[in-house]
Amino acid sequence: MSWTDLVREYFPDATDEQVDYILWEKTGFPGFWNIPQDGDTPEACCRKQLQQFKDEIITADRKKREERKEEEARNEQLDNLAKGLESLF
Secondary structure, X not given: OOHHHHHHHHOOOOOHHHHHHHHHXXXXXXXXXXXXXXXXXXXXXXXXXXXXXXXXXXXXXXXXXXXXXXXXXXXXXXXXHHHHHHHHO
């Protein structure tokens, strides 16, 4: 298995450019591994780092969705307030 194959296990829809970015910027590739804290082998370290990055993306996505819902709720309240004010005039 190649390093890019390993990245694609965690990010199957990533483009070649995204795979290269993730491998080089979000892991210790090609040789900066945190052994033994992240794993006993370079592959184990890379897997841990890929999972951490994936978790960060998922967390950020959830936060954005929650913020979007809150913004939609605020906008709905403002719209209702505006309609109420319009009915006064």
